[in-house]
Amino acid sequence: MTDVTTGGGPGAATPAYLIRGVRVLGAEPTDLLLAGGVVAEAGHGLAARGARVVDGDGLVALPGLVDLHTHLREPGREDAETVESGSRAAALGGYTAVCAMANTSPVADTAGVVEQVWRLGREAGLVDVQPIGAVTVGLAGERLAELGAMAESAARVRIFSDDGHCVADPRLMRRALEYVKAFDGVIAQHAEEPRLTEGAQMHEGEVSTRLGLTGWPAVAEEAIIARDVLLAEHVGSRLHVCHLSTAGSVEVLRHAKKRGVRVTAEVTPHHLLLTDERAASYDPVFKVNPPLRTAADVTALRAALVEGIIDIVATDHAPHALEDKECEWAYARPGMLGLETALSVLLDVLGERWDLIAERMSRTPARIAGLAEHGRNPAPGVPANLTLVDPAARRTIDPGEQASRSRNTPYAGLTLPGRIVATFLRGEPTVLDGKAVR
Structure with missing residues (x-):
């Protein structure tokens, strides 16, 4: 079992996240451990004391x-x-x-x-x-x-x-x-x-x-x-x-x-x-x-x-x-x-x-x-910039539910596939369960 720092005060380290059973680029399910701003580990049956667990079942990591x-x-x-x-x-x-x-x-x-x-x-x-x-x-x-x-x-x-x-x-x-x-x-x-x-x-x-x-x-x-x-x-x-x-x-x-x-x-x-x-x-x-x-x-x-x-x-x-x-x-x-x-x-x-x-x-x-930290497939040692997608979800676009200050979407009322479940920037979630973290 890996020990990770979860922090808890000013200047504390970023909490670690363990994503279980996610399909990286649609491949077979695997676990991803995000710690220290990078993908620390990838594999099956990972465990990390103190890490926050994200259920990746049915999700695709990009x-x-x-x-x-x-x-x-x-x-x-x-x-x-x-x-x-x-x-x-x-x-x-x-x-x-x-x-x-x-x-x-x-x-x-x-x-x-x-x-x-x-x-x-x-x-x-x-x-x-x-x-x-x-x-x-x-x-x-x-x-x-x-x-x-x-x-x-x-x-x-x-x-x-x-x-x-x-x-x-x-x-x-x-x-x-x-x-x-x-x-x-x-x-x-x-x-x-x-x-x-x-x-x-x-x-x-x-x-x-x-x-x-x-x-x-x-x-x-x-x-x-x-x-x-x-x-x-x-x-x-x-x-x-x-x-x-x-x-x-x-x-x-x-x-x-x-x-x-x-x-x-x-x-x-x-x-x-x-x-x-x-x-x-x-x-x-x-x-x-x-x-x-x-x-x-x-x-x-x-x-x-x-x-x-x-x-x-x-x-x-x-x-x-x-x-x-x-x-x-x-x-x-x-x-x-x-x-x-x-x-x-x-x-x-x-x-x-x-x-x-x-x-x-x-x-x-x-x-x-020229953004060297971005555009890299999730793998050990790579900066943990990734998104988790639910490909089975379908959603009807409602302009009133969008985060933009404006409402001029051409897709209003259309039902489209896919839902962003989580987004991580250098291992920190900006979106979890489809909602902005802050």
Whole structure:
């Protein structure tokens, strides 16, 4: 029997947890002992004096999920979300790390702002919050932000993005790629040629024609991706494509990867499940950027995710205050919640393909972001960042039960598979029995 320290006062060691009979990535049941911030032991019939026991019967253990694309809104729009509320939503969704986008107010384009977000994440202590820095000052697309200062700050920023805005100037994009190459950074592009999407309300196609709404053509995304993979190839730098959404973009990416371009890409849960037909309701909850596409696009995105042409799933969790969503379609802000439902959507789309889910939602995003403590399968000596899932559970999504300050989920009323039972960050539970611990 192993002796473990359970603590009990200020500065005491983290209590140990013994998870009995859990299936790691769907394999045969085993026991996991979490102590000292790591998986201390794995095997059958483990015992540990003083450890708190978690019943893992019927549950699957995954490496803690990592989201490369989260909007936490703080500073500036705390009415929609805060670092703490977004972190709680992430933990309830099975995440142990999230990358916070830069379109806050003020914009995260200086070392001071990214350090503020990083410290707020540490204070919340629910997930590791890794800030993403802006590529350009104020997201204006005119001059580079303080990329080096943000990289050298306490936040150690490695991903930079003007998400919500495209870095449309090719000279500026080239300079950004050249700059971050020095420290193996990543430019994450919001691929949208703005001159092709002026006034756009939804995907350009049969449905937009029928509804009389200005369309957002697929080529506006595909043209920027094609340009940027050429720039990344020329510079030899790392490019990441945010929220890829069209079948044509998949083919551009496929061609680039065959040539060895250092490019990765993400797809959102909503682009894997929902189509532009949802816009026919004129419900602004379905307004998003890039827009929901056609059924053919959804099919192509799913196939590309399985094949590995698309590297990861990222939520693009975009909370909005009620007044920004509960209004006429034309005036509504684009964006959807995603953190608390992403794994359920993937289970609905892919089924119980646990290793593939772990690769796309944990291991690969952790590698892209350089989060060495995350994205590692539960095993002895590995940091105890993991989530326990009940695959047999089904739940009907109720916006009022979500931890986010906002309610703009596109899945309200849908019944989806899977339930997060527990999430552990460095061996400490942030979620137990499906409820946030703090």
